[in-house]
Amino acid sequence: MAWFLGLGIAGLVLLVLTLLFDGVLDGLGAGLDEFLSLPVVAGFVSALGFTGSIVLGSTGTGPGVATGAGVVTGVGAAWLTWRFSRTLMRDGATPAPQGEDLTGTSGSVVTAIPPDGYGEVLLFLAGQPVKYAARAAVPVARGAEVWVESVLSPTSVTVRPVQR
Incomplete structure (x- = not known):
């Protein structure tokens, strides 16, 4: 034993x-x-x-x-x-988030967006805050809430202000 x-x-x-x-x-x-x-x-x-x-x-x-x-x-x-x-x-993890996943998400303006240039917006990608360069058709003030319309590059997006 x-x-x-x-x-x-x-x-x-x-x-x-x-x-x-x-x-x-x-x-x-x-x-x-x-x-x-x-x-x-x-x-x-x-x-x-x-x-x-x-x-x-x-x-x-x-x-x-x-x-x-x-x-x-x-x-x-x-x-x-x-x-x-x-x-x-077993690797059952979801795929890594891509920049295209930002389309349709909301964020806030960190640096005002002029009508003819870039500003900065704070977006959340996979739960992490990330700053992106942003363009808009109209000027957008700092602190405004925006929606991402399209992704221009890995570091820039086109946004529009949220209408409430």
Whole structure:
């Protein structure tokens, strides 16, 4: 029973080391990184050890039956760990915001916009405040609320004042 408890504890220690030294030892898989990661190995070893210890202590069977039950449970724990880590690692992020996403958004004028030149507006792109150079068909005073009509370049936009 001490061997099984030792395996279970070794698996938990390996899991903690994997979390602390994130990715340091992952290259040791020799091409099996997709299937055989350290968390998967840690799950297998700890499930084998603890299940073997429980089976050996609670039933009167020998170490062979306890090892078989531990292996079955360890394979299940390893598979669940692999599936869970693949789910967490999947890149389901949304695409990065583009300047064209500004069309139709509102902002405020930071530097007054003259009728024949550029001023500055404060817009929010992906929740972050960004200043852009702005043109407008009519003069717009500082502090006025504006709508973005079009994107002229990565740093400039055409705006119109909001009519309330």
